[in-house]
Amino acid sequence: MNIRLWTKALDPLALTLLLVSLLLGCGGNSAPVGSTPRSRETAETVAVPKQSDLDRSVVELKTDVCEHKMPTYTCDECRYQVGVVKVPSDLLDPAKSGTIEVVEVGSRAVRGGTDLNAEIRSDEERSVYVSPVAAGTVRVIHVDLGGRVAKGQVLYEVDSAEFRQAKADHTRAASALDLARATEQRESELFAKGICPKRDLLEAQAALRMAEAEHRAAASTLASMGLSDAALDSLAAGADTSGLMPVRAPFSGTVLERALSLGALVQPGDRALLLADTAKVWAQTTLYERELAAILSAPPGAPVGADVTLAAYPGRVFKGTVEKIGGTLDEVTRTAMARVVVDNPDNLLRAGMFARVRLLLEVAGGLALPEESILEDEGRSFAFVRLEGPYYIRRPLKLGKKEGGWVEVLSGVSSGDTVVAKGAFLLKSDVLRSKMGAGCAD
């Protein structure tokens, strides 16, 4: 019946009865229990006749002697009175059953550190206001706010006097080049026939080189104004007479701002249209001293990874790396700004969204135990800690924060202790107890 002691007994009366029965021994046997005096009885435990093993010291529990005149913890029938279980070695043997696993308590650096609040920002180094290279009037707009564009795509077209002039200059240069070529050709033939002096040929050759340079310059001016190679070709063929100057996307991205209207005058440097490369975005966050120290002491050249999650996309993890860290700590909050560059392949992350950042680095921490090793009884947390040999004893724990399947342990275990991890709940259950042939349970 005292199996129930191991489960969460919420009813104080039932608990009292249980503890009374414990005091009286297994199966209602009224033989006296251990001889150790209850020296640590306090006002809080007055209502409970017997002190919980969680409130007694290991030394006290270990020296307890049972009704069978043996150390209670070694007694198959009574060890539960001192919170001890026996774990047969084959339960620990991974080759046989592997039902139970133990871990050694260490000052485990907790991977993941703290979850940090962050805000998604567009990559300011990869966002640019796209304005025309020459002033003009907006005639055609090809993109909408939020639209995705490819590198080189025409965003809008501007009617520009400067562009018309550049086209005219190009046309003139092309004509001059044609003329210079023909002249050079003719002089070359005449010179070959000995009809004209070499000096005329040299002059024609020099004129041709100059015309070529001017044509190249005119063409490159047009190219810088957004004219494509194909458009240049058709221009040379006299097919293109449009005065509209295309304004192209310098890289693939998303249109984040669009302050354009048809008929408006736009000039170089205007904040006409904001284009951002959203293949990567920033998660801007603040680091506490502990995380900051861990990042700064990370091996150089190895970027610190981060998992970024958003309430908007449950279950989805966006991968990122810590790229920039503020130079100083804020005096009041003791935090530093940090920027995590996040992959955004599906363009799901938008500036202004709130996110959580988990740094993938070892943050120096205190003692920690796997979550599965921590059990609850009477509203208190405990773990099975190795006493000696196959014996494990319940020890109360004071817990810190949980992260990544581990729980920080503030007190209750020491570095080097062996604690039951996997299967700990089985030790708590009567199933395993009967399997282990424990006395009181049957």
Ligand SMILES: [Zn+2]
């Ligand atoms: Zn006994």
